Amino acid sequence: MLGRLNHVALAVPDLAAAMAAYRDTLGARVGEPQALPEHGVSVAFIDVGNTKIELLEPLGEASPIAAFLEKNPSGGMHHVCYEVDDILAARDHLKQSGARVLGDGNPKIGAHGKPVLFLHPKDFFGTLVELEQA
Numbered sequence: 330m331l332g333r334l335n336h337v338a339l340a341v342p343d344l345a346a347a348m349a350a351y352r353d354t355l356g357a358r359v360g361e362p363q364a365l366p367e368h369g370v371s372v373a374f375i376d377v378g379n380t381k382i383e384l385l386e387p388l389g390e391a392s393p394i395a396a397f398l399e400k401n402p403s404g405g406m407h408h409v410c411y412e413v414d415d416i417l418a419a420r421d422h423l424k425q426s427g428a429r430v431l432g433d434g435n436p437k438i439g440a441h442g443k444p445v446l447f448l449h450p451k452d453f454f455g456t457l458v459e460l461e462q463a
């Protein structure tokens with residue numbers, strides 16, 4: 330079921346500062362920032378060849394990463410995203426296996442314009458898992 334690692338997401342308190350550090354200090358190719366108000370975040374992707382790094386900054390009052398940044402004020406690893414061929418088949422398999430799918434269980438359109446789901450971190454050893462239909 331599980332395909333490639335699509336990205337690793339880092340929650341950061343200051344997107345512009347994180348972009349500058351990756352671009353100027355690490356010499357990475359950093360994409361343009363994007364505001365995603367429906368997800369409560371602004372994002373920028375960094376292409377590191379074999380995968381991507383997703384920088385996430387809170388956007389708006391009810392950002393889903395606000396609590397994470399309160400606990401981790403300098404930022405931290407927020408989730409890993411794996412590709413799947415068929416997200417509805419993956420969801421049904423996971424639910425049958427007892428894994429918890431966050432939200433109402435229906436895929437949302439993520440930062441790449443593709444359907445995504447999130448799985449409860451307590452079911453996967455403390456790591457929030459995103460699935461993206463490739």
Ligand code: CO
Pocket residue numbers: 336338383408410459
């Ligand atoms: Co993500």
